[in-house]
Amino acid sequence: MSGLLTQEFTVNMGPHHPSTHGVCRLILTMDGEKVVKIEPVIGYLHRSMEKICENRTYAQCVPLMDRFEYVTAMSAEYVFVNAVEKLAEIEVPERAEYLRVIMLELNRIASHLIFYGATAMDIGALTPFIYGLRERELIIDLFEMTCGQRLTYNYMKIGGVSHDIPKEFIPKCREAVKIIGEKMSDYEGLLNENPIWLARTKNVGVLPTDLAKAYGVSGPVLRASGVKYDIRKNDPYSIYDRFDFNIPCRHNGDSYDRYLLRLDEIRESLKIIIQALDGLPEGDTLKKVNPFNFKPPAGEMYSRIENSRGEMGVYIISDGTTKPLRVKMRGSSYNHVQVLPKVATGVLIADLVATFATLDVIMPEVDR
Amino acid sequence: MGIIKKLPVYSEKIPGGGLVLTSLDAIFNYSRACSVWYLLFGTACCAIELMCTGAARYDFDRLGMIFRATPRQADVIIVAGTITKKFAPRLRRLYDQMAEPRYIIAMGGCTVNGGPFYYDCYSVEKGIDHIVPVDVYIPGCPPRPESLLEGCLHLQKKIKTQTISDWQEK
């Protein structure tokens, strides 16, 4: 191929694109089919949530945290409510803690099912999308039975949860867990040994361990690169220290490992839900605080949890009034989009799509 | 397409000419309404409900609606999600790239008038109807898939009341 005069050209993988998981713009400089330089441009979904939270009471901020990360809205609400309860030193009833863990783990499974469907669709397989969303409907039915909403729940309240579960919840939840456990073999059978899938994802987008730690990458992406760190075990919050579950960890750091790791995590979450259902105590579900006049003492703290995408955190500064002084939201996708140019430069454009899909990025976490 | 342009003029002169145009209208409207193809467009939370509506339980395909990835092949944009001031010119550009007849469904509170981001927000467009002309508004945050399906049925009803001579002077 020497002697052929080539020229680099710029391609705009624009904000509206089926594969960019929202509104992320990637300005690609290409040499033929190879990507030479990537520049992510973000801000197309900047809804100024942090400014809005400064003019709302603490109870009014919770539905806004739902929209911060809508695929796992329970985790987003929980991280805020956890920070406020620690600042104000409120003791949450036992039954509320168990219900919170059940909802958080169900939400994690729902998010991984969407990951499964959307990643497969990006790489070209359309059937897993329908399979994943079909099982997710079982989980959404459980949420709708409890709090009435399918996507943005407003379920966690400062001091507990807003509704107790109805009596049909427990048998339906056990049945949903059983069905999802059986369907996992379908999901794996479709893609794991598929030669097209292996060719598209094995050794594609390798993220070395020290690069991952330096760029603040967390969650399944970090665990697929060999670092066995999970906030549920290393820095436990809520009642996670009472449950028995493993942390899966893989060492290659490529897209195939990231995909397999999330399927392993679904299995671990199913175990946690069964243990929580078996140990659910009786009692009340909310320690009521006055939502209009709630004034936590002055102080600041950073609360973080293990979301399905990585570490999600909220830094709250309270000055003793009914409204917070500063609410800084930290989403894991922000760091993942930042590390994308380091991981996907020098590859073909199809590999860029596969890498971006398995990083599991969601744009409201990036733009807020 | 010369005959289509001249047909209303000729059928005015034919006695009972309205009947010819009405039957042609019925055929065109029926075919257009039963196969409205939507653009894969989703910005925020409503996009997940749009995906769920297209999936197995609430099926879009039974109304004849399938997704297309490019606006050149789409009939309707279901604007699902918040539109910010940074994104607004791109939405207008997508709308301009569609071929007529084209429609817009505004899904969710954010596209109707800003939704939960109306107060204290410096970067959100409060409603999309000053960027693109909207045909159907669907309120909700996010609207249930059944609401979205009803909105699409309203759009089908609206399409069935149109006549092909509407698109002449545009």
Next chain:
Amino acid sequence: MTGDELKEYIVGHLEGKLKPLESGKHDPLFEVQESDLLTVAQVLRDDENLKFDFLSCISGVDTGERFEIVYSLASLANNLRIDLKVVLSREKPEVESVQEIWPAANWYEREIWELYGFDIKNHGNLTRFLLADDWDQGYPMRKDWDAPDFVRFPELER
């Protein structure tokens, strides 16, 4: 080590440069002078018992009277967590970039520059980030910012 042991260890190893604050409720919070920031950050990252190699988050704060920046750090190997606070002057807020020590800081500092107006020295890429391309209305996250189409949430009568 526990929270108090960690506080003593850090204050002992960086004499005079750190001051523990009472307002940090859950994890230790230290205040650092802007001129000492890089030396303190280097020690925190490289010390064998600390190894704070994971930068979680950088937040800009406007309390109405003064500007602050808060760095939230974590140690993956030793399971520790602290926060560092730097107070900036109101007239000329500027701080050194820490991206040589934690490369994750690049985008966080760019965001603080854009929304608060703090000057980050030695950053290299302070360009338009989250706001619209033709934004010319100042620094929106400051408490005294206002604009003609900015509608405040009305106070409810209780």
